[in-house]
Amino acid sequence: MRMRPSARIPGILAGLALAVGGAVFTAPAAHADMKACEQYVAQHDAKVTSGVAEACYQGQIGNQTSCTSSLTTAGASKDVAEQACEASR
Template identity: 45%
Template sequence: MRTSTRIAGVLTGLTLALGGAALTAPAAHADVTACIDQVERELRGGEAPEYVRTACWTGHSGDHGGCVTALTKGGGVTNGTATTACKVAP
């Protein structure tokens, strides 16, 4: 195989790999945003407090129980809303 062909193949593979990673990243963030939006709808007070963001990131990392506990103990989020919000986080 010629060197130029080999280099072209490596660059194509690298481009596809990096492009796939870039397309995956926004989806992960959207899940956390959906969690925060769910809580903001209940609170109706504008932007969610920091404890909501932290709880949603906890849920995104896979700790559903920790997410629900953080939201309900943080102040003012009902168990139903916390459960629903944490389900959309991961």
């Protein structure tokens, strides 16, 4: 049994609307970003300023090792570096 094209279009549109609406509800929660990392460093190690943005960027793109290493090289404590890089994810 074949449906007329005019009868099929509303069904297709309804399916698309459900698919798009479902994607909105299943999207993961927003994660923190570079600014959260930079703010964490500023709040816990105010003396560290050089290289923080680049280190936090490395954390944001998933390179946690480089992020932590760069922040500790810039003078942040290991604990602060780890927490800040975690905030950038």
